[in-house]
Amino acid sequence: MVHGTLYIVSAPSGAGKSSLIQALLKTQPLYDTQVSISHTTRPIRPGETHGEHYFFVSEAEFTRMIREECFLEYANVFGNYYGTSREAIEQILSTGVDVFLDIDWQGAQQIRERMPQARSIFVLPPSREELDRRLRGRGQDSEEVIARRMAQAVAEMSHYAEYDYLIVNDEFNTALMDLKTIIRAERLRLGRQKLRHDALITKLLAD
Amino acid sequence: MVHGTLYIVSAPSGAGKSSLIQALLKTQPLYDTQVSISHTTRPIRPGETHGEHYFFVSEAEFTRMIREECFLEYANVFGNYYGTSREAIEQILSTGVDVFLDIDWQGAQQIRERMPQARSIFVLPPSREELDRRLRGRGQDSEEVIARRMAQAVAEMSHYAEYDYLIVNDEFNTALMDLKTIIRAERLRLGRQKLRHDALITKLLAD
Numbered sequence: 001m002v003h004g005t006l007y008i009v010s011a012p013s014g015a016g017k018s019s020l021i022q023a024l025l026k027t028q029p030l031y032d033t034q035v036s037i038s039h040t041t042r043p044i045r046p047g048e049t050h051g052e053h054y055f056f057v058s059e060a061e062f063t064r065m066i067r068e069e070c071f072l073e074y075a076n077v078f079g080n081y082y083g084t085s086r087e088a089i090e091q092i093l094s095t096g097v098d099v100f101l102d103i104d105w106q107g108a109q110q111i112r113e114r115m116p117q118a119r120s121i122f123v124l125p126p127s128r129e130e131l132d133r134r135l136r137g138r139g140q141d142s143e144e145v146i147a148r149r150m151a152q153a154v155a156e157m158s159h160y161a162e163y164d165y166l167i168v169n170d171e172f173n174t175a176l177m178d179l180k181t182i183i184r185a186e187r188l189r190l191g192r193q194k195l196r197h198d199a200l201i202t203k204l205l206a207d
Numbered sequence: 208m209v210h211g212t213l214y215i216v217s218a219p220s221g222a223g224k225s226s227l228i229q230a231l232l233k234t235q236p237l238y239d240t241q242v243s244i245s246h247t248t249r250p251i252r253p254g255e256t257h258g259e260h261y262f263f264v265s266e267a268e269f270t271r272m273i274r275e276e277c278f279l280e281y282a283n284v285f286g287n288y289y290g291t292s293r294e295a296i297e298q299i300l301s302t303g304v305d306v307f308l309d310i311d312w313q314g315a316q317q318i319r320e321r322m323p324q325a326r327s328i329f330v331l332p333p334s335r336e337e338l339d340r341r342l343r344g345r346g347q348d349s350e351e352v353i354a355r356r357m358a359q360a361v362a363e364m365s366h367y368a369e370y371d372y373l374i375v376n377d378e379f380n381t382a383l384m385d386l387k388t389i390i391r392a393e394r395l396r397l398g399r400q401k402l403r404h405d406a407l408i409t410k411l412l413a414d
Contacts, residue, residue: 126407127411128413154412158412161401167395167400178395182392185389188372189371190367190371197331204331205361205364
């Protein structure tokens with residue numbers, strides 16, 4: 001049975017990570033990938049669907065899942081819990097599909113500990129100037145807010161060396177090709193190929 | 208300084224390994240790669256150039272190089288020595304170019320021991336029938352010769368699981384793309400990218 005790979009993708013805000021992952025998912029079925037769906041205790045918003053955007057659960061249910069170690073990682077953000085269920089991920093991986101997890105360096109560290117076979121990718125912006133420009137957005141925020149965003153981005157980037165792969169998102173299509181290249185190469189690794197070509201290998205090695 | 212990667216490529220005869228490597232080298236400079244040039248004690252043939260096809264050396268010189276551990280691997284084939292000099296490889300790698308080494312499983316084992324950072328790729332034929340067809344060639348050899356070739360191919364293939372990557376050469380262009388994908392993905396690994404984007408990373412992480 002072919003088993004998918006879990007990819008952890010991290011980046012400072014402004015590096016273009018979300019656009020890259022969205023573009024990647026559109027290239028299915030050639031690159032058979034899904035994003036992970038998180039559990040959360042925050043209220044469902046109009047237009048959101050349970051099991052599509054999030055698994056919406058009560059705080060009692062979420063804390064029970066924490067106790068029973070159901071999460072590969074979880075965090076509390078402004079009073080709401082967000083977590084990645086091991087079971088939800090494993091279920092997709094077992095069908096041979098790769099799963100993408102868009103997460104910060106702290107979540108990435110938790111996942112590496114619990115799932116060492118996961119591969120991790122860090123996305124960097126092409127320059128400090130471009131990062132500054134992207135963090136300014138439409139120019140409606142104060143210098144203080146921009147400075148805080150930049151400090152956060154630098155803090156996130158300071159963990160880049162904990163990742164397996166590094167992509168510099170200068171030209172979008174090149175960065176997207178880099179992402180696809182990593183997925184395709186990982187599928188050519190011995191472990192994956194051995195499972196995929198099991199029958200062929202048996203025949204080739206027969207006396 | 209960016210440092211190239213040494214790739215070991217092995218396959219049974221009939222898997223199409225040489226054609227793949229030749230086609231890969233034609234795609235330079237995008238995939239900046241070279242094949243390794245071996246040292247040998249066999250006499251130079253008309254049309255061959257020292258330093259291009261082989262480094263042609265005397266047996267005294269070759270045995271001196273063995274004694275001084277100049278070789279990543281060497282073998283004696285029908286009375287002639289063939290070897291891969293560590294210095295020749297290192298010199299190319301230090302310019303940031305990847306080096307391809309077309310070698311059997313025994314040479315691959317020697318190299319892995321002396322250069323654990325090398326990546327290895329095994330190429331398999333698409334089926335036993337196709338392998339048989341390719342080993343028969345133009346149909347001018349005896350069944351005994353064919354059977355000996357097949358036994359050799361099976362012996363070589365029995366070592367496939369010692370390699371990092373596995374390529375099945377069914378459709379040539381797909382297999383070539385697989386090879387390119389591996390090279391490109393290896394260049395996206397943290398170690399290579401860290402060196403390549405050293406200046407950018409320093410600027411991004413500045414306070």
